[in-house]
Structures are given as C-alpha cells and as structure tokens.
Amino acid sequence: MKEVRIIGEKLANMPWEDKPEGAVGPVWRHSENPIVKRNPTKGIARIFNSAVAAYGDRFVGVFRAETINGRPHLHMGWSDDALNWSIEEQRIDFVDEDGQPFQPNYAYDPRLVKVENTYYIIWCTDFYGAAIGVAKTDDFKTFIRLENPFLPFNRNGVLFPRKINNKFVMLSRPSDSGHTPFGDVFLSESPDFVYWGKHRHVMSKGGQGWWQSVKIGGGPAPIETTEGWLMFYHGVTGTCNGLVYSMGAVILDLDEPSKVKYRSSNYVLTPEEWYEERGFVNNVIFPCATLHDAETGKIAIYYGAADTYVGLAYTTVDEIVKYVKDTSEVIGDDEEIGKI
Ligand code: BMA
Numbered sequence: 001m002k003e004v005r006i007i008g009e010k011l012a013n014m015p016w017e018d019k020p021e022g023a024v025g026p027v028w029r030h031s032e033n034p035i036v037k038r039n040p041t042k043g044i045a046r047i048f049n050s051a052v053a054a055y056g057d058r059f060v061g062v063f064r065a066e067t068i069n070g071r072p073h074l075h076m077g078w079s080d081d082a083l084n085w086s087i088e089e090q091r092i093d094f095v096d097e098d099g100q101p102f103q104p105n106y107a108y109d110p111r112l113v114k115v116e117n118t119y120y121i122i123w124c125t126d127f128y129g130a131a132i133g134v135a136k137t138d139d140f141k142t143f144i145r146l147e148n149p150f151l152p153f154n155r156n157g158v159l160f161p162r163k164i165n166n167k168f169v170m171l172s173r174p175s176d177s178g179h180t181p182f183g184d185v186f187l188s189e190s191p192d193f194v195y196w197g198k199h200r201h202v203m204s205k206g207g208q209g210w211w212q213s214v215k216i217g218g219g220p221a222p223i224e225t226t227e228g229w230l231m232f233y234h235g236v237t238g239t240c241n242g243l244v245y246s247m248g249a250v251i252l253d254l255d256e257p258s259k260v261k262y263r264s265s266n267y268v269l270t271p272e273e274w275y276e277e278r279g280f281v282n283n284v285i286f287p288c289a290t291l292h293d294a295e296t297g298k299i300a301i302y303y304g305a306a307d308t309y310v311g312l313a314y315t316t317v318d319e320i321v322k323y324v325k326d327t328s329e330v331i332g333d334d335e336e337i338g339k340i
Contacts (some may be wrong), residue, residue: 001194004297004321007224011293012053013133014087015082017314026323027247027268027315030258032083034275035064035310041087043068044075046098046280051220051289053083053110053119056162059291060140062110062121063087064304066280072108074123076140082291082300092121094135094145102145104133111288113159113170113221117246118123122157122170129177132157149188149196155179156185158218160229160257168193170259171202171231179243183215184332185233187258200258203250204332209265211246214238219247219287220301227321228254230260232287232301236266236305245284246270247303249324265329268320269313279306292317 035119036047044065048302052061061077063184065087096102105126113120114180118136121143125133135145149157156173163169165233167189184204187194201226205216206296212235222229236243246267271283286304297317305311 005226006292006294006296006297006299006317008228008292009054010295011291012290012295013057013081014054014293015312016298018088018149018315019319021262025266025268026319027313029273030312030314031084031095031271032271033311034088034305035312036082036310038086038308040085041065041075042089043045043159044087045070046171046308047075047087048284048307048309049109049286049288050077050304050310051110051121052291052302053112055140060088060112060119061085062092062112062123063310064108064110064123065091066307067074070229072106073104074107074110074121085310092143094095094143097146105302107133109288111158111221112147112266113161115159115161115163120159122159124155124157127152129153133171143236145255146181147194149190149193153180155180156219158221158231161221161224164189164255164257167191173215173217174201175215177241179214180215181238182227183214183217183327185218202252202262203263203334207265207329208330209235209248209267210331211237211249211267213237214243216248219259220290221300222252222257223290223292223317225251225317225321227325228252230317231255231291231325232268234286236319238245242282244271245286247285247301248288249320251321251324260330261335262324262328263330264324264327266327268315269301273305273311275309276305279308281307285311
C-alpha cells in the first residue's frame with residue numbers, strides 16, 4: 001500500500017509510546033493508564049469522555065466531570081505533556097452572545113475542535129431532553145454559547161476540523177432522552193453555525209460486527225488523511241448484563257464526508273483492562289479526542305473508560321488505515337431515502 005499521510009499540523013510534543021511486543025490489534029494502550037484517576041479535583045468524583053487539544057506549546061482540555069452530587073458538568077484542564085492534567089475546580093462559565101451568564105443544566109461528552117483559529121466545544125446539553133449544545137472560545141477565558149444546532153433528541157455532535165466546500169460540517173446521532181437502544185450517524189452542514197441542513201445519513205449500526213449491533217456514535221473530530229477523513233467512533237452491543245461500548249474506525253470521503261469509503265467490521269479497541277471493565281458503568285470505551293502529528297503519522301486517542309477514568313491509546317495513520325481497509329465492511333452508506 002502506498003504511504004498514507006495525515007494532512008495537518010506537526011505536533012512533535014504529543015504523547016507517544018511505540019507498539020509493545022505482542023500487542024493485539026491496530027491500537028495499543030498507554031502503559032500508565034488510566035491517565036486521569038478517581039477524585040482528581042476537589043468536588044469532582046470522576047472524569048471520563050473528555051476532549052483535549054494542542055494550545056501554543058501546551059495542551060488544553062474540556063473534561064466531563066461528574067461532580068459529587070452526581071451531575072455532569074464541563075471543567076477546563078491544562079497540561080504540559082498531555083498526560084498529567086490539572087483540572088479546574090470551577091466549572092466552565094458559559095455566557096450567551098450578549099455576555100449574559102448562560103449555564104447548561106448539565107453537560108457531558110464534550111468534543112473540542114479548532115476551526116480557523118476558533119475552538120468549538122460541542123457537548124450533550126439539556127434542551128427539553130438530551131440535545132447538542134455548542135460554544136466557542138478564542139482564549140479559553142470567555143466561552144460563548146451559540147444556538148443549539150439540532151432539535152432534541154440528539155447526542156454525539158462531532159464537528160469537522162475545517163469547512164468542507166465552504167460549510168461547517170457536523171456529525172450527530174439522533175437518539176432518545178434515555179439510554180437509546182438504537183442509533184445511526186448523520187451529517188449536517190451550515191454556512192454560519194446557526195442554520196444547519198442538507199442532512200445526510202452517514203452509516204448504520206449492525207453488519208457482521210456484532211460489537212456495533214445496538215447503536216453507533218461519532219467520536220473524536222475526524223482526522224484529514226490522504227485516504228479520506230479517518231474517524232474513531234463508538235459501537236455498542238447488548239448483553240444480559242447491559243451494554244458494552246467498543247471503539248471502531250471508519251474512513252469518510254474527503255469532499256463528500258457522508259460517503260463511507262472503508263469501515264472496519266472489527267472493533268479496534270474493546271474493554272479488556274480493569275479500568276475499562278470495572279467502574280461506575282462497566283465495559284465502556286468512549287473515544288472523544290485525538291492528538292496527532294502530520295509529520296510522523298502518530299495518533300494518540302483519548303477515551304473515557306467505564307464512565308470513571310480517562311484512558312489513552314496509540315496507533316499510526318499507516319497501521320490504522322491499512323487495518324480499516326483490510327477489514328472493511330460498509331454498512332448503510334449514504335445511498336439514502338430523502339436525498340435530493
Ligand atoms: C452514553 C453516554 C455516555 C456514556 C455511555 C455509557 O449514553 O451517556 O456518556 O459513557 O452512555 O454509560
């Protein structure tokens with residue numbers, strides 16, 4: 001196979017460990033996982049499903065923090081190495097576009113995506129039930145909430161890191177307001193971050209891979225590569241003891257990202273370690289962010305583990321793209337009902 005490259009910026013100081021001898025599969029875990037443990041900050045019991053990004057020569061994070069009254073909120077964190085995080089005790093103070101306080105009732109599963117020098121936070125918010133909330137910041141001091149992009153019920157809003165054909169593009173997973181026993185990934189575009197439309201179906205749950213038989217949801221912001229948009233996502237299966245969340249990988253067309261080019265029919269990471277198998281919710285791997293280096297092709301994936309910890313895993317663009325192509329099964333592509 002010809003060499004695959006990440007299209008984007010260099011990130012020489014990202015965390016990295018080489019693939020250990022005997023590792024199974026295309027993604028391997030950081031040796032000191034979990035990188036965020038229980039009770040990391042006063043008043044916060046657990047941190048998981050969180051997003052990080054490079055910011056200057058440091059790293060910034062938006063963390064899903066389950067406070068000691070059990071309600072989730074978003075807290076900022078900072079790190080010099082993207083491994084040791086200092087997480088703020090105060091939750092993020094959101095304002096509306098007039099500068100007035102505008103706090104979400106609850107907030108969880110954030111993504112943090114830079115588009116044209118603005119950082120966007122996308123999370124699950126309360127809008128008469130589970131829905132997608134968005135905010136923007138340029139300095140991580142002022143956080144301005146924007147119009148909710150979609151009607152309830154919806155989760156797993158994932159913004160692409162650049163405009164495509166001059167439009168913002170966001171993935172989402174329409175759902176119910178509870179634990180959602182169904183779900184496919186859709187895509188919408190917007191010229192202004194207010195009006196979203198041209199909704200497209202991207203991919204369905206199911207197929208040969210039973211690990212994604214109940215529902216799927218977008219993960220970290222897609223990574224631009226010479227083969228297409230590489231996205232990690234979560235896939236869920238049902239057991240007599242509840243749901244199990246694993247990580248999958250898909251490659252979407254660069255110009256028309258509702259088209260799936262390749263999609264691994266196998267999971268690329270599934271709960272196997274104690275911090276993934278056992279916690280507030282057992283057997284959950286929930287990826288929300290990556291750091292990656294266009295020069296070397298290294299990728300670090302940040303994932304929530306068992307709704308309790310933050311885990312870190314690694315792969316390279318060559319290895320994961322080859323794996324996705326070799327094991328590909330495209331299920332429910334955008335050949336869809338309702339497309340004009
Ligand atoms: C989903 C979301 C995630 C969570 C997962 C497993 O519905 O609420 O935040 O990690 O369930 O509990």
